[in-house]
Each structure stands twice: as structure tokens, then as C-alpha cells.
Amino acid sequence: MSALRRLLLGLAGLALLGAGLLWQINFNDGVDTRSSAPVASDAATRARGAYLARAGNCLACHTARGGPAAAGGRPIATPFGTVYSSNLTPDARAGIGGWNAATFWRALHHGRSADGRLLNPVFPYTHTTGLTRADSDALFSYFLGLPPSATAVPAHELRWPFGTQAALALWRALYFRPGSFQPDPARSEQLNRGAYLVQAVAHCSACHTPRDRLGGADWQSLSGGTVPGTGWYAPSLTARDEGAVGHWPAEQIVQLLATGAAPQGVASGPMAEVVYQGTQHLSGADLQAVAAYLQHLPPQPGRQDTPAPRQRPSAAGERLYGQHCAACHGEDGQGVPGAYPPLSGNRSVTMANTQNLLQIVLFGGFGPATAGRPQPFGMPPFALTLSDAEIAAVLSYIRGAWGNDAGEVAPLDVVRMRHVNHSGLP
Structure with a gap:
């Protein structure tokens, strides 16, 4: 066997090994979507789902301007092109009417659609993977209770190869691992509730973390980053010279999240939408839990950028x-x-x-x-x-x-x- 042939066989073997590893990481999730018990549809379950949808600001992304609620089609600009949000109404063809609780859970926990496709991470499954199965089922029940809409969602407009399944598989291998939120036994129940809301339900670090050139990040970080496609900067929630609130009284943090304004800050830009659609609807206990968690974040030094030498004010x-x-x-x-x-x-x-x-x-x-x-x-x-x-x-x-x-x-x-x-x- 010639050296060239051995080299080609070796490369082919490595390619097959890599493909197998990517398949294992992305598709071998073990979720049986063929049989799933009917999700509860009682008023209490749907009310819980509605609350979670508010807390997660779901309708802000999944509702196009002037369109039916949760019918998708909102264009979301990214550095790689435009992604259109999906239809979450119970329409059997355009929405999730043909899904069951297991396929919905797989989408939130593993980032895969009902047909098995890998979802674009503009949908923050990097965070919703932490939701409990009970909360996933409550959300599914809530969306099934909405009026169905046959609104068709446009195809994503992404530059090649960013919208391909191969590119998504590689991205996920680099930046995503499914996992459930694990309460810290050393923390109080309130702090764990705040962590769950911030890290999973409200997915705060989807904006408040720096991303690399491929859109990946440390999803547990809240050290500040530019919100993709908007030109707005989500300040660090750990640096005192940016957006840290550890030194604020808890009641002022609650006031900011509930009303959009506090003595030391006012919500604007994308955060104004988060308050309007989401945090103002949180219960008092959950607002207190989020405030406690944000106060508990370890402080980090501010930016080390050296400002340009100042002239005298003009x-x-x-x-x-x-x-x-x-x-x-x-x-x-x-x-x-x-x-x-x-x-x-x-x-x-x-x-x-x-x-x-x-x-x-x-x-x-x-x-x-x-x-x-x-x-x-x-x-x-x-x-x-x-x-x-x-x-x-x-x-x-x-x-x-x-x-x-x-x-x-x-x-x-x-x-x-x-x-x-x-x-x-x-």
C-alpha cells in the first residue's frame, strides 16, 4: 500500500471518527418522542406556563410586529444573517400543534426540533436546557392554549455555511452541553430560586456575556457584552463601574426590575423591553430572589481600557x-x-x-x-x-x-x- 493511500485512508478514518463524535454529541440525546403522555391543560398549569413565558420574555421574540401573539416571524439580526422566530401557536402545520410534550422538552433541553433538526442558537436553548421538566410541560400547555395561527415563518437568511446542520453541529460541540439546573446546597432557597430565574428562565447571560467571533460564550458569565445585531451593550453585572448592583439596596433592584426606574438607574434599549414584557410581571418573591442573586454575584474589576488623554472641556x-x-x-x-x-x-x-x-x-x-x-x-x-x-x-x-x-x-x-x-x- 502506497504512503499516499495510507494517508488518505487515515484521513477518511479520522473524518468518520469526527462525524461519529458529532453525531453522538448532537443527536444521541435519548429522548423518546414517539410516545408522550398528554400534558396537563388545567387552569393552574397554564397559568404557571403563562408566568414562565412572561419571565422568559418569550413573546417578545416570537411575535412579529403587528402579528398574532407567539406566531413567530420576527426578524432577529445576527452577525451571520437574519433568523426568523418560530411559530409557537398550536396550529398543526405552521406551529407546534403536531408536537407533544417530549418534543417540546427536547427543543428546550437539547435544542432539537420535532423533526430532529438542530435549532439555531438564537433560540437560547443554551439556557433553557436548565429548565425543569415540569416547567417545560407548563410552558407547552400554555402555548397549546393560545389561539392557533397559520402564519408561515420565512426561512432564515444566513450566510453559508452558518445555517447548515453541519455548522450547527460543530458549533454545539464547541459551546453547548445539555444540563439541568442544580441547586447549590450551600445557598438559601431564595438564592437558588434567583439563580434558576437568572440562568435558565430569563436567560440573562444571552445578552450580558461577551461572545466570540462564532457567537459562543461562557453561558454562566454576566461580565457584559454587545447584544448581537442591535448596537446596544448589555453591561457587566459584576463590575461596579458598569451594571453591578451588589452595592444597591435590594428594594432598589426590585424597583428597577418592576418599574424600569430606580434612584440609581433607568432601563433603556433592549432592557426596557425585558422589563415591559418580562420582569414587571414577576411575583414579589421572585423579584426578591433575583435581587438577592444579583447582590450575591462576586464583584469583578472594571474594564481596564485606557481612556484617551482628555483635553480641557471644549x-x-x-x-x-x-x-x-x-x-x-x-x-x-x-x-x-x-x-x-x-x-x-x-x-x-x-x-x-x-x-x-x-x-x-x-x-x-x-x-x-x-x-x-x-x-x-x-x-x-x-x-x-x-x-x-x-x-x-x-x-x-x-x-x-x-x-x-x-x-x-x-x-x-x-x-x-x-x-x-x-x-x-x-
């Missing part, structure tokens, strides 16, 4: 602030309690990452309208009012005034944010 930036900002935020950046947040000492202003600051100044926005804060104050957009250089000047002034000591914002940063926001639109 007269142009100060003048623009007086013209466009001071009426609401105050001459000294002190804000108006309950209405306009202070800019002096505000972490959203001084964070090394300026994405959120640029988003809110360029495109404006409102906090979530909640039962506890039904008419939130808003921020007007300045994208058409101020030039890139003017926005950079006023933000650089704000980041260096009243005791703030953060790096300057460059006009190029503003240009990039305009582009990111535009390219991420559905």
Missing part, C-alpha cells in the same frame, strides 16, 4: 449642552428625580463602552411603561438635529464635567453607531 460641547440638554438634566448634570436621570456620576455616561450613550443620544427612546410607572419620561433623538462632530463634542463634555472622568467620544464613534443602528434594522 467650549463647543459646553455650549451645546446648555442649548440642548440642561433644561432637563440640569446645569450641573444633577437631573430631576423621578423624571430625568442625573448625568453626574452616572455609570451609563462614564462607562468605557459608549454604545448605549451614543444610542440614546442619537435615536432617543422611552423607558418601559409599567404598572408602577405608566407614563415614563423620554429622551428625544438628536440624530437629525446635531452633526457627528457636535454629538461627539457634547458627549465628550458630559463625560468630563461635574467630576466625571471618562475618555472623549470621537466623531468616528458617532458615524459607526449610525451605521450599526441602520444595518441592524429589520
Whole structure:
């Protein structure tokens, strides 16, 4: 046998071994979907499922703008193309009406559809794998109780090869292992409940963790990351100079999650949607559990980014602030309690990452309208009012005034944010 033939046979053997390993990792999940007991459909089970769907913010992704609830079709921008959310109504053809409790459980726990396909990880099975079987069944019961919709979901628009089953199998081999949430016996029942809600049900690290170039991450990390396809930054929940709340009183954490605003922070961007669709509907006990868990997170050092050397605050930036900002935020950046947040000492202003600051100044926005804060104050957009250089000047002034000591914002940063926001639109 020639050396070349031996080499080719060896490579073929390795390829078969690799394919077998990928099959073992991705498809040998042991879930028998052919027979499954009917899921309970009583009012209590469906109410529990509805609560979990709220806590997990399911309908936010699985409802297209103006479309039927849970009928899918919402475009979700990713670095690899556009993914369209699936139809979760009980329609037999377009939705999950032909599924059973076991296929639904397999989707949540193993990331596989009813027909066995590997699901795209935009669906956060990296987190829902931690749900208990009872909670999975309650969710399934809730979705089966919704009005069926025959809304057809468009095919994903992903660049090759990211939408192929082979690529998904490799990604999962690198970044996903099925597993159930395991309570820590050293923690209180409240802390374990908070961990379960944060890690599995609400899948907080789907946004609050840094991702690599393939979209993978440490799914237990809450150290902050850019929300794919949005241009928003989900701040670290462990770094005090970003979004950590371990030093906040628990009642203020609860207030932020329940109303969208607290003395030390206001929810905006994607977090405003999370509060509106999800956390405002949590029970008082669950809000307290989440607050306790977030307070319990070990603190981490802040970003080590070295800010660019600051010049003296520009007269142009100060003048623009007086013209466009001071009426609401105050001459000294002190804000108006309950209405306009202070800019002096505000972490959203001084964070090394300026994405959120640029988003809110360029495109404006409102906090979530909640039962506890039904008419939130808003921020007007300045994208058409101020030039890139003017926005950079006023933000650089704000980041260096009243005791703030953060790096300057460059006009190029503003240009990039305009582009990111535009390219991420559905």
C-alpha cells in the first residue's frame, strides 16, 4: 500500500471518527418522542406556563410586529444573517400543534426540533436546557392554549455555511452541553430560586456575556457584552463601574426590575423591553430572589481600557449642552428625580463602552411603561438635529464635567453607531 493511500485512508478514518463524535454529541440525546403522555391543560398549569413565558420574555421574540401573539416571524439580526422566530401557536402545520410534550422538552433541553433538526442558537436553548421538566410541560400547555395561527415563518437568511446542520453541529460541540439546573446546597432557597430565574428562565447571560467571533460564550458569565445585531451593550453585572448592583439596596433592584426606574438607574434599549414584557410581571418573591442573586454575584474589576488623554472641556460641547440638554438634566448634570436621570456620576455616561450613550443620544427612546410607572419620561433623538462632530463634542463634555472622568467620544464613534443602528434594522 502506497504512503499516499495510507494517508488518505487515515484521513477518511479520522473524518468518520469526527462525524461519529458529532453525531453522538448532537443527536444521541435519548429522548423518546414517539410516545408522550398528554400534558396537563388545567387552569393552574397554564397559568404557571403563562408566568414562565412572561419571565422568559418569550413573546417578545416570537411575535412579529403587528402579528398574532407567539406566531413567530420576527426578524432577529445576527452577525451571520437574519433568523426568523418560530411559530409557537398550536396550529398543526405552521406551529407546534403536531408536537407533544417530549418534543417540546427536547427543543428546550437539547435544542432539537420535532423533526430532529438542530435549532439555531438564537433560540437560547443554551439556557433553557436548565429548565425543569415540569416547567417545560407548563410552558407547552400554555402555548397549546393560545389561539392557533397559520402564519408561515420565512426561512432564515444566513450566510453559508452558518445555517447548515453541519455548522450547527460543530458549533454545539464547541459551546453547548445539555444540563439541568442544580441547586447549590450551600445557598438559601431564595438564592437558588434567583439563580434558576437568572440562568435558565430569563436567560440573562444571552445578552450580558461577551461572545466570540462564532457567537459562543461562557453561558454562566454576566461580565457584559454587545447584544448581537442591535448596537446596544448589555453591561457587566459584576463590575461596579458598569451594571453591578451588589452595592444597591435590594428594594432598589426590585424597583428597577418592576418599574424600569430606580434612584440609581433607568432601563433603556433592549432592557426596557425585558422589563415591559418580562420582569414587571414577576411575583414579589421572585423579584426578591433575583435581587438577592444579583447582590450575591462576586464583584469583578472594571474594564481596564485606557481612556484617551482628555483635553480641557471644549467650549463647543459646553455650549451645546446648555442649548440642548440642561433644561432637563440640569446645569450641573444633577437631573430631576423621578423624571430625568442625573448625568453626574452616572455609570451609563462614564462607562468605557459608549454604545448605549451614543444610542440614546442619537435615536432617543422611552423607558418601559409599567404598572408602577405608566407614563415614563423620554429622551428625544438628536440624530437629525446635531452633526457627528457636535454629538461627539457634547458627549465628550458630559463625560468630563461635574467630576466625571471618562475618555472623549470621537466623531468616528458617532458615524459607526449610525451605521450599526441602520444595518441592524429589520
